[in-house]
Amino acid sequence: MVNAGRDLHPFHQHGNHAQVIARDARVLDLDTTNPVIDLAYEVFTFQSVPGQTTDGIFTWTGEGIGWDIYGHPTDDPATL
DSSP: OBOOSSSOEEEEOSSSOEEEEEETTEETTOOTTOTTOOOOEEESEEEEOTTOBEEEEOOOOOTTSSBOTTSOBTTOGGGO
């Protein structure tokens, strides 16, 4: 995710949390004092400041909740 705007912007993916693994091209699991420590963390909504990038792993597992990955109800003509 890249916040190319000029405002703080929350980004919410429907259905699941995501695991943030990097910010501004720097992997979060690299700790110079202990390379075994994993600094990745889970979020429900990404918060990004202008110019910031975030790498996250998101797996859609919202099957059966009545919404597709884009937040449309299953009977929405956009999903047919």
